[in-house]
Amino acid sequence: MSVSDATTALTEELAARDDMIVCEGLNKWFGDFQALDQITAVIKEREVVVVLGPSGSGKSTWIRCINRLEVHQEGRILVDGVELTNDLRNIEKIRSEVGMVFQQFNLFPHLTVLDNITLAPIWVRKKPKAEAEELARSLLERVGIPEQAEKYPGQLSGGQQQRVAIARALAMEPRIMLFDEPTSALDPEMIKEVLDVMKELALSGMTMMVVTHEMGFAREVADRVIFMEDGQIVETGTPEHFFTNPQEERTKLFLSQIL
Amino acid sequence: MTMPMGEGAVTAAAPAEAWADEREPAQKPEEPSLSAGEWLSRNLFSSAVNSVLTVVFTLLVLLAVRGLLNFTFSEERTWRAVKTNMRFLFTHAYPQEQYVRIWVCVGAIAVLSGLSIGLLAKTGRGISLKKLSMNLMGSGALIALGILLREPSAVVGDEGAVLHRDAAGAAGDSFVGWLDANALTVLGVLVLANVALAGWFHLQGTYLQGGPGPRVAHGVLVLASIGVLIVEQYAAGEVVREPFSEAMSDRAWWWLAAALLAGAGAAAWFGLGDSRRRNTFVPAMHVFFVVAGMAVLSGWVYPWGHYAFLEGEFISEPGSTVAMTTKLPWTVMWILLVGAYMLGRSLRTARAGPRLRLPLNLLWLLTPFVLYWAVLRDPDLDWDHVLTTDIPMALFFAAFGGLAIWFLAHPRVGEAGRIMAVVLVGVAALNWVAAFFGWYPMLQKARISFLLLAVIALLAHNFAGDRTQRMRLVAAWVALMAVFHWLVTLVNSPSTVKTPTDALVGGFSITLIVSTFTLLLAFPMGVLLALARTSKLPIFRVLSTVYIEVFRGVPLITLLFFFNVIFNLFLPQNMSLVDIAGATVGFALFSAAYLAENIRGGLQAVRRGQYEASDAVGFTTVQRTLFIVLPQALRVSIPPLVGQVIATFKETSLLAVVGIFDFLFIADKVISAQSEFLGVKREGLLFVSFIYWIFAYNMSKHSQRLEKRLGVGER
Numbered sequence: 007m008s009v010s011d012a013t014t015a016l017t018e019e020l021a022a023r024d025d026m027i028v029c030e031g032l033n034k035w036f037g038d039f040q041a042l043d044q045i046t047a048v049i050k051e052r053e054v055v056v057v058l059g060p061s062g063s064g065k066s067t068w069i070r071c072i073n074r075l076e077v078h079q080e081g082r083i084l085v086d087g088v089e090l091t092n093d094l095r096n097i098e099k100i101r102s103e104v105g106m107v108f109q110q111f112n113l114f115p116h117l118t119v120l121d122n123i124t125l126a127p128i129w130v131r132k133k134p135k136a137e138a139e140e141l142a143r144s145l146l147e148r149v150g151i152p153e154q155a156e157k158y159p160g161q162l163s164g165g166q167q168q169r170v171a172i173a174r175a176l177a178m179e180p181r182i183m184l185f186d187e188p189t190s191a192l193d194p195e196m197i198k199e200v201l202d203v204m205k206e207l208a209l210s211g212m213t214m215m216v217v218t219h220e221m222g223f224a225r226e227v228a229d230r231v232i233f234m235e236d237g238q239i240v241e242t243g244t245p246e247h248f249f250t251n252p253q254e255e256r257t258k259l260f261l262s263q264i265l
Numbered sequence: 266m267t268m269p270m271g272e273g274a275v276t277a278a279a280p281a282e283a284w285a286d287e288r289e290p291a292q293k294p295e296e297p298s299l300s301a302g303e304w305l306s307r308n309l310f311s312s313a314v315n316s317v318l319t320v321v322f323t324l325l326v327l328l329a330v331r332g333l334l335n336f337t338f339s340e341e342r343t344w345r346a347v348k349t350n351m352r353f354l355f356t357h358a359y360p361q362e363q364y365v366r367i368w369v370c371v372g373a374i375a376v377l378s379g380l381s382i383g384l385l386a387k388t389g390r391g392i393s394l395k396k397l398s399m400n401l402m403g404s405g406a407l408i409a410l411g412i413l414l415r416e417p418s419a420v421v422g423d424e425g426a427v428l429h430r431d432a433a434g435a436a437g438d439s440f441v442g443w444l445d446a447n448a449l450t451v452l453g454v455l456v457l458a459n460v461a462l463a464g465w466f467h468l469q470g471t472y473l474q475g476g477p478g479p480r481v482a483h484g485v486l487v488l489a490s491i492g493v494l495i496v497e498q499y500a501a502g503e504v505v506r507e508p509f510s511e512a513m514s515d516r517a518w519w520w521l522a523a524a525l526l527a528g529a530g531a532a533a534w535f536g537l538g539d540s541r542r543r544n545t546f547v548p549a550m551h552v553f554f555v556v557a558g559m560a561v562l563s564g565w566v567y568p569w570g571h572y573a574f575l576e577g578e579f580i581s582e583p584g585s586t587v588a589m590t591t592k593l594p595w596t597v598m599w600i601l602l603v604g605a606y607m608l609g610r611s612l613r614t615a616r617a618g619p620r621l622r623l624p625l626n627l628l629w630l631l632t633p634f635v636l637y638w639a640v641l642r643d644p645d646l647d648w649d650h651v652l653t654t655d656i657p658m659a660l661f662f663a664a665f666g667g668l669a670i671w672f673l674a675h676p677r678v679g680e681a682g683r684i685m686a687v688v689l690v691g692v693a694a695l696n697w698v699a700a701f702f703g704w705y706p707m708l709q710k711a712r713i714s715f716l717l718l719a720v721i722a723l724l725a726h727n728f729a730g731d732r733t734q735r736m737r738l739v740a741a742w743v744a745l746m747a748v749f750h751w752l753v754t755l756v757n758s759p760s761t762v763k764t765p766t767d768a769l770v771g772g773f774s775i776t777l778i779v780s781t782f783t784l785l786l787a788f789p790m791g792v793l794l795a796l797a798r799t800s801k802l803p804i805f806r807v808l809s810t811v812y813i814e815v816f817r818g819v820p821l822i823t824l825l826f827f828f829n830v831i832f833n834l835f836l837p838q839n840m841s842l843v844d845i846a847g848a849t850v851g852f853a854l855f856s857a858a859y860l861a862e863n864i865r866g867g868l869q870a871v872r873r874g875q876y877e878a879s880d881a882v883g884f885t886t887v888q889r890t891l892f893i894v895l896p897q898a899l900r901v902s903i904p905p906l907v908g909q910v911i912a913t914f915k916e917t918s919l920l921a922v923v924g925i926f927d928f929l930f931i932a933d934k935v936i937s938a939q940s941e942f943l944g945v946k947r948e949g950l951l952f953v954s955f956i957y958w959i960f961a962y963n964m965s966k967h968s969q970r971l972e973k974r975l976g977v978g979e980r
Binding site: 073074075098101102104105106108110112113114115116125126128129130132133134174175178 | 875879882885888
């Protein structure tokens, strides 16, 4: 397929205005190791997509390509109609549209919880400080820890930190939220409090792409499950279909190992 | 919770939850305080080996202290040399009739310090009265021990007449005189006795298991050893020494001081009664103020003697109190410090308090420049020039720059802003090129102002925001222009203060001035170099690496010589700070390289996740660096940074090699060349070391507190 063909194909597809993330033919290598192999997928507005797969299958790499924390080498990514290229302005625009939650929380340890949340709205969104603080407090209310606003991240539990991280991402009022294994670094008793926040977010209609090992979450919340292995998308389907009637051998093997 | 015995039945019958509800919140049990004996036996005599180490090192320390005491208080020492040259040591040739300027500077710093400490300093719990009274008693005891340890200072003949006053006894005035054969023998015997006792206890198996008895016995032997060491020096040996009673009566003032301190401590200890009250706390600053107040008071009552070297005349009045020109200003300084502190404390609780933090920090930043250029130099302003050129130019830059920034910091300014910023950078660059080739004359400050404006124009979109935000940016710019133009005008005006040397001041003042300006210059440079060295752009990386490697590879003295010679070429005429400025630039370039490496260490300690998180929320590179990366990196690098600050502070003594009369140079070469004090060096050097130590130690203490407060090492 030539380049011009690919462009036309994409433009046609983009006629549907509710496409939030479009990936086409993504390839990425770390040295000689191919981390992503011809990833093509579309995520619609208000859709919740869970990406599953064994570790090292490229799930995190893919999700990190979407806001340019990793640079893909071949293929195209369009986020809300804007293509990710080396143009800094596009990258800035996309990053302010896309919220991201990390496995290791990555809160700013030298700032209070409130400052962690308000810093980006004030300096990136150019919001007045008072407005940003009001927003931050309402978000903390939403994730269930309004009383922790003046504390520092180091004084919070892992679950609380991850909820602050979600609030921080939401403060930018993103249209898409990316979750990169948000519960993997948490103690078991704290996983639920984070998952509850994510469920509430999904129900409110946020477009979400979640890399996780929480099968319960995938079953209950996801609109669609994407299974990856060795940098390729192996199988895509609704949770019902995926968990009860997988088609591919590799999917069956994966499910038999973890369920 | 305490409960009378009679109600015990209720507790037994009540269900566990009810008991838990009723229970007072658990309190941490108070740590049992050890008695002195228990503390000694647990920490110093816990085993045979520890006992041996304790004994050997106690005796060694005592001997060293005795040596220092003998040296310091020997009749041979002419401390008069230091007292007489006090003004010289601190300010060199600053004219006496202008001396009030020095005091204005000290006063300004006292007021700022007092305000900052009162308003901003995090006061910990302070010092407990228990600890304070123990410290008082301890220092009293230490002085008493010192008096006893010091050797008798005279040699007495057969008929009881003093033949020769000689500090170090038989061995003459050599520094190791105190370690004579006699003392060594006694020392050896004492150590052996202690080792034998420890060994015997050990063989008996009574050392650790047998209760405190054996260890206490051992402690007593150590005390006895010290006693023998003290008595030994009054024993008649080869040389007949001053009798004990006379030696002690010579030191009556010291006995008085020891008795007062120990008495005050004991009064506090016993007067406070039960242990609960001893655990009340007083702020550490109050203790400091009292101590400083006593020192100032002593200037009015204690006969320190009046010594001075004024206009070629030596003044020496041993019996009187210090001169009025010393005690009066210090009293005023003390009052200013305490007054400002109290003002700060009262503002702390007021609503305006937290808002004063920024202005106060800015004042600190401004103080060195204003004090040096405006107060110490007393610039002779050319008012015609100021009115016709300086003020209009400052107004132009304030207005033009303010408008430009107001426009550029608008969040929606877009492409036009970028173009305008690039144009400004072009104008700024053109100014410098034109100046280099001499195409048209333009004042240095106009060129620098253009450069500043260009830099801010480039960065403006990073700090764009709502109306108030932009107003603040513009206000900051106007203030910067006003201050900058005023300071440059001050520098360019000739000084009315005339001194015989090129430098305005010398001595310790120059140490403080040069190290302050060095750090003010070197710190931003170091940060920029460190950022450049870790930058993704190869050109920055290479340039910064080359700079750092070159400046770390060249001896500091070379740089000082070099800049002392060539710096003149870059400055306008009539500037009187040429030599200091050259040296300061040399120091700054040198320390910047080291600071950069320290900060780079901190930058590398910032985790990758922090960069990713800042990118993910959409920060630009400048914002990420300023808000996220640098604060964390600087926090991590506090210990090495303070190390570098202390090093820079001490390295200023190299100023002597470029012919500036610095503190150390005066003590070493100048005083010893005065006809009154020919060859007197040791006193000055000891005094200089002491002053350097006080400052360096305080910096190090302060950095420890800062580390604790910022939680270095805690994630």
